[in-house]
Amino acid sequence: MAERFLPYGHQTVDADDIEAVVKTLSSDYLTTGPEVVAFEKALAAQSGASHASVLSSCTAALHAAYAAIGVGPGDEIVTSPLTFAATGNAALYLGARPVFVDIDPSTGLIDPALIDDAITSRTRAIVAIDYAGQPADYDALRRIAAQHNVSVVADAAHSLGATDAGRSVGTLADVTALSFHPVKLITTGEGGAVLTDDADVHSRVMEFRSHGMVYEGSRLSHDEGPWYMEMQSLGFNYRLTDIQCALGRSQLRKLPSFLARRRAIASLYDSSFSSVSGLELPGRRPGVEPAWHLYVVRVSEPSRRRAFFEALRRRSIGVQVHYLPVYRHPYYQDLGYSEGLCPRAEDFYARAVSLPIFPGLSDGDVARVIETVTAVAREVLA
Numbered sequence: 608m609a610e611r612f613l614p615y616g617h618q619t620v621d622a623d624d625i626e627a628v629v630k631t632l633s634s635d636y637l638t639t640g641p642e643v644v645a646f647e648k649a650l651a652a653q654s655g656a657s658h659a660s661v662l663s664s665c666t667a668a669l670h671a672a673y674a675a676i677g678v679g680p681g682d683e684i685v686t687s688p689l690t691f692a693a694t695g696n697a698a699l700y701l702g703a704r705p706v707f708v709d710i711d712p713s714t715g716l717i718d719p720a721l722i723d724d725a726i727t728s729r730t731r732a733i734v735a736i737d738y739a740g741q742p743a744d745y746d747a748l749r750r751i752a753a754q755h756n757v758s759v760v761a762d763a764a765h766s767l768g769a770t771d772a773g774r775s776v777g778t779l780a781d782v783t784a785l786s787f788h789p790v791k792l793i794t795t796g797e798g799g800a801v802l803t804d805d806a807d808v809h810s811r812v813m814e815f816r817s818h819g820m821v822y823e824g825s826r827l828s829h830d831e832g833p834w835y836m837e838m839q840s841l842g843f844n845y846r847l848t849d850i851q852c853a854l855g856r857s858q859l860r861k862l863p864s865f866l867a868r869r870r871a872i873a874s875l876y877d878s879s880f881s882s883v884s885g886l887e888l889p890g891r892r893p894g895v896e897p898a899w900h901l902y903v904v905r906v907s908e909p910s911r912r913r914a915f916f917e918a919l920r921r922r923s924i925g926v927q928v929h930y931l932p933v934y935r936h937p938y939y940q941d942l943g944y945s946e947g948l949c950p951r952a953e954d955f956y957a958r959a960v961s962l963p964i965f966p967g968l969s970d971g972d973v974a975r976v977i978e979t980v981t982a983v984a985r986e987v988l989a
């Protein structure tokens with residue numbers, strides 16, 4: 608009998624999540640109702656950020672966050688390319704340009720030492736990606752940002768619940784974007800959020816997600832009537848529904864147990880693979896407790912990566928690769944970015960393989976991943 612396919616990531620949805628969702632279906636609000644407000648309150652409480660706004664995806668959250676800090680046509684954001692295309696795309700939506708700087712080769716996180724040289728008079732923000740669930744070095748990034756009077760944005764699609772020296776994701780950068788896609792730390796199907804302590808940024812995000820409409824602070828000199836709302840800026844429909852927020856709120860209650868399971872699996876992988884030759888394990892920043900969205904090993908020899916990947920897939924271990932450096936996508940190449948721009952990110956990509964890690968993996972599943980990866984590494988990488 609073929610063994611069960613173990614994907615690299617998978618949602619964990621239980622009966623109480625389903626019950627929470629079903630309850631909203633017979634309530635008065637399917638969208639823009641009390642579950643939205645309650646989920647936002649819960650996200651702010653979990654992270655320690657003063658404000659949370661939920662949006663239809665992390666892509667929407669990044670778009671709104673960049674717009675809210677003033678990124679516009681002709682501007683630049685400084686970011687790293689080891690990420691999903693959305694981090695760069697959200698700048699392109701606004702007519703801005705991502706400037707890519709290279710990563711720390713051990714962690715895959717943006718290397719603060721390279722940022723100064725990339726900053727110009729057009730830079731509006733430094734955008735760090737918490738690759739695989741580990742917070743970037745926001746203390747260093749904030750120091751650089753303060754010198755140049757730019758904002759720090761965290762693309763925390765991978766890192767809800769992670770901490771750095773005890774401080775939570777959501778409080779480390781000026782603005783933080785989360786993802787609730789099913790493979791992420793918690794899910795709402797599709798979904799995302801912006802966290803910030805800045806009340807002005809928060810209110811601009813709220814406007815941006817709903818067509819730029821405002822109910823108060825009209826520019827009219829007279830009182831038109833109690834029905835009146837007006838559009839003061841160009842926004843989108845980036846709202847998240849009450850149905851989704853009910854799922855999100857139920858999921859968020861389980862975040863501590865999800866994280867504990869991810870951390871236990873990562874620690875088993877660390878100890879089991881440390882003696883497997885041909886494999887490099889994920890590097891850790893001191894003081895950081897990652898959320899372990901991904902567990903990414905690197906093969907020593909890039910030419911063996913494909914054979915390693917395919918052998919694992921044949922044995923139903925659903926490995927994946929995160930990520931092709933953003934500027935190597937043909938669309939970015941057409942914009943004039945050239946291959947070789949960030950050699951460390953290219954080397955990272957060429958050797959990376961993400962192993963299955965999610966709370967629903969049983970002890971038996973984890974043992975199977977460890978056994979199979981060890982055996983395949985011996986066959987293919989030795």
Ligand SMILES: Cc1ncc(COP(=O)(O)O)c(C=O)c1O
Pocket residue numbers: 664665666667690691693694736762764765785786787788798799
């Ligand atoms: C680092 C990163 N940023 C942004 C996104 C976009 O998230 P979403 O699918 O919620 O729009 C992803 C999704 O995979 C991601 O991994």
